[in-house]
Each structure stands twice: as structure tokens, then as C-alpha cells.
Amino acid sequence: MEAGGELPAVRLAFETWGRLSSDASNAVLVLHALTGDSHVAGPAGPGHPTPGWWDGLIGPGRALDTDRWFVVAPNVLGGCQGSTGPSSLAAGGRPWGGGFPFLTQRDQVAAETGLADALGIDRWALVVGGSMGGMRALEWAVTHPQRTGALLLLATTAAASAEQIALSGIQLHAIRSDPHWQGGDYHDTGRGPHTGLGLARRLAHVSYRSEPELAVRFGRTPQATEDPWRGGRYQVESYLDHHAAKLVRRFDAGSYVVLSEAMNSHDVGRDRGGLRAALRRVTAPTLVAGVDSDRLYPPSQQAELAAGIPSADDLRLIESSYGHDGFLIEVEQVAALVRELLTTTATGIA
Numbered sequence: 001m002e003a004g005g006e007l008p009a010v011r012l013a014f015e016t017w018g019r020l021s022s023d024a025s026n027a028v029l030v031l032h033a034l035t036g037d038s039h040v041a042g043p044a045g046p047g048h049p050t051p052g053w054w055d056g057l058i059g060p061g062r063a064l065d066t067d068r069w070f071v072v073a074p075n076v077l078g079g080c081q082g083s084t085g086p087s088s089l090a091a092g093g094r095p096w097g098g099g100f101p102f103l104t105q106r107d108q109v110a111a112e113t114g115l116a117d118a119l120g121i122d123r124w125a126l127v128v129g130g131s132m133g134g135m136r137a138l139e140w141a142v143t144h145p146q147r148t149g150a151l152l153l154l155a156t157t158a159a160a161s162a163e164q165i166a167l168s169g170i171q172l173h174a175i176r177s178d179p180h181w182q183g184g185d186y187h188d189t190g191r192g193p194h195t196g197l198g199l200a201r202r203l204a205h206v207s208y209r210s211e212p213e214l215a216v217r218f219g220r221t222p223q224a225t226e227d228p229w230r231g232g233r234y235q236v237e238s239y240l241d242h243h244a245a246k247l248v249r250r251f252d253a254g255s256y257v258v259l260s261e262a263m264n265s266h267d268v269g270r271d272r273g274g275l276r277a278a279l280r281r282v283t284a285p286t287l288v289a290g291v292d293s294d295r296l297y298p299p300s301q302q303a304e305l306a307a308g309i310p311s312a313d314d315l316r317l318i319e320s321s322y323g324h325d326g327f328l329i330e331v332e333q334v335a336a337l338v339r340e341l342l343t344t345t346a347t348g349i350a
């Protein structure tokens with residue numbers, strides 16, 4: 001690993017759609033965000049607690065048309081939906097837990113490079129990712145320009161900012177201050193830092209949405225028959241409780257910590273002569289888009305990317321009241337960007 005740790009063996013879970021062409025030229029890499037997984041499209045089912053998170057994007061006739069493209073989505077290294085992470089067994093048969101090595105986005109891309117090699121894909125026709133997935137997509141294009149045919153970056157950044165590290169750092173504190181955290185070695189205790197993970201998710205979820213959306217949707221309304229003046233909750237508190245409980249059911253706190261630390265480490269300019277020099281390495285035709293109401297990854301960060309990547313078109317804005325989560329919710333606008341980029345690259349007019 002970049003920080004010096006070692007993983008003697010790595011497993012990457014992945015899902016695919018469509019067929020790889022005989023010359024392996026039609027492969028598209030989709031990279032998920034912090035609590036996403038490899039299930040980009042399709043219904044919930046065994047092994048998939050939630051329906052696909054970009055369900056409308058992949059399939060016959062859709063932007064990632066499976067009659068034409070072979071779509072690959074790995075679960076990130078360090079995650080908990082099939083790929084090696086803190087809940088995986090280490091040598092000796094016990095979970096890695098707190099002994100799991102520190103990861104960076106570059107380590108995660110190195111693992112994904114191994115997956116591309118194993119699948120016989122020398123060059124992706126397109127690499128696309130949002131938020132944390134966008135960090136990895138960017139690292140792909142900077143580390144392997146010759147293997148990245150086109151690049152779509154959504155609601156992401158060239159480097160985690162002070163505020164992003166601060167908000168994430170509070171979430172890390174919430175998890176680590178849960179007595180069931182046990183230094184990360186809780187996986188075989190039958191308990192876990194569920195309270196801490198739930199707190200982290202509540203805070204994160206507020207940052208994923210916009211202030212006007214919360215105001216319009218919930219206002220000051222109490223939850224059902226509850227009375228906030230007598231120990232009851234406001235609707236918005238109940239909404240956050242719901243999202244906290246949902247995440248605790250499907251996500252490992254150890255992975256949340258490892259992935260958050262990896263996001264905080266993200267700086268595409270590190271050891272590359274700085275941000276501008278790093279962005280100049282990108283040769284892929286690129287579209288960069290932000291969400292106009294995103295307060296966590298503000299469009300100024302995507303403007304920096306669009307200005308710094310020589311092969312990037314002007315910054316695009318996804319119109320949405322949903323804040324950062326707009327890149328997950330506004331699937332039609334994302335689909336339009338995918339279609340535009342694939343049309344441009346297919347006709348060679350980049």
C-alpha cells in the first residue's frame with residue numbers, strides 16, 4: 001500500500017452488464033461512492049440489499065446501452081460488499097478489523113487495475129464515477145492515461161478540502177468513540193459500533209442534501225403524533241434516524257472508517273508536482289459536472305477540475321434541489337452526460 005501496509009491477497013467483487021467485444025474495446029468502468037456497491041443496476045435481491053443505485057443508466061437502449069457496451073462495476077477495495085475490507089478474514093482466520101492497512105485512492109485504483117488485467121481490458125472506453133467514485137476515476141485518468149478512453153467526473157474534487165476532511169473527521173470520531181468500536185476489532189464480538197456509525201450517517205446525510213430541500217420537505221413539522229417539546233422528534237430527525245438505521249443494517253463501520261480515511265487522503269497532486277501538473281497528465285476526452293445545490297462538493301471544485309484538465313470541456317451543472325445526492329438522484333441528467341461523452345468519443349471529435 002502507498003502508506004506502507006500490506007495486503008497479501010485481495011478479492012474484488014464486481015458485477016457486469018453486456019458483453020465484452022472480441023477486441024475488448026467496449027468496456028466501461030463505473031465506480032461507486034462511499035456507501036455504494038457493485039450493484040449499479042437491477043432490483044434488490046440476494047446479496048443486494050438495495051436496488052441498483054443508477055438503475056436507469058444501464059440496459060438496452062439506455063445511456064450505457066448493454067447492446068453496445070460492456071459495463072463493469074467493482075466494489076471498492078476496503079469496502080464491505082464482497083471486496084476485501086476490514087471485515088474480511090486475514091491470515092489466521094480472524095477478521096482484519098483494526099489491523100487493516102491504511103488505504104489511499106491510488107491503492108484502490110491499483111486493485112482495479114488488477115481487475116482490468118484479469119478481464120483482459122487494456123483500455124476502458126469510459127471511466128465514470130461520482131463523489132468518492134470520481135476521485136478514483138480521476139486517479140485512473142492521471143495514473144493510466146493510456147488506459148482511460150474517456151472520463152466523466154461527477155460531484156468530485158481534485159483534493160479533499162479542509163471542510164470535507166473536517167466533516168469526515170467528526171464522523172470518524174463518532175464511530176471510534178462508540179465503546180463497541182474496540183479499536184476496530186469488534187467483528188467477532190457479536191456487537192459493533194452501531195450507535196457511532198448511525199451518528200456518522202446522520203451528519204453525513206445532512207451534508208448530502210440541501211438546506212432548501214430539508215426546509216421545503218420537512219420544515220418544522222413534528223414526526224406523526226410526536227411532540228418535540230416533550231421528548232418527541234421533528235420529522236427531519238425521524239428521517240435521519242431512518243437513514244442511520246438503514247446504513248447500520250447494510251454497512252460495516254470498519255469499512256466506513258477505512259474508506260473515509262482514504263477519501264481524506266485524496267490529493268491528485270501528491271508526489272506529482274502539485275495539482276496543476278497532475279491534471280495536465282489527463283489525455284482522455286473529459287466531462288466534469290457538479291450539482292448546483294451541492295454544499296459538500298461545491299461546483300467550484302469541479303470548475304477547478306474542468307479548468308485544469310486540458311482535454312476537458314466546460315463545466316456542466318446538474319440542476320437539482322437535492323444537493324450532493326443529486327448525482328445519484330438525477331439519473332436522466334447523468335445519462336445525458338454519458339450519451340454526450342460516448343457520442344463525442346465514438347465519432348472522435350473530442
Ligand SMILES: CC(=O)SCCNC(=O)CCNC(=O)[C@H](O)C(C)(C)COP(=O)(O)OP(=O)(O)OC[C@H]1O[C@@H](n2cnc3c(N)ncnc32)[C@H](O)[C@@H]1OP(=O)(O)O
Nearest residue numbers: 032033034035036037053208235236238239242325328329
Ligand atoms: C453510490 C451510492 O451511494 S450507492 C448506495 C445507495 N446510496 C445510498 O444508500 C446512500 C444513502 N441514501 C441516499 O443518499 C438517498 O436515500 C438516495 C440518494 C439513495 C435516494 O434519495 P431519495 O430518493 O431522495 O430518498 P430519501 O433520502 O428521500 O429517503 C427516502 C426514505 O426516507 C424515508 N422517510 C422519509 N421521511 C421520513 C420520516 N419523516 N421519517 C422516517 N423515514 C422517512 C422514506 O420512507 C424512505 O424510506 P426507504 O428508503 O426505506 O424506502
Ligand SMILES: N[C@@H](CCO)C(=O)O
Nearest residue numbers: 033034035036131132
Ligand atoms: N449518498 C452517497 C453520498 C456520498 O457520495 C453515499 O452514501 O455514498
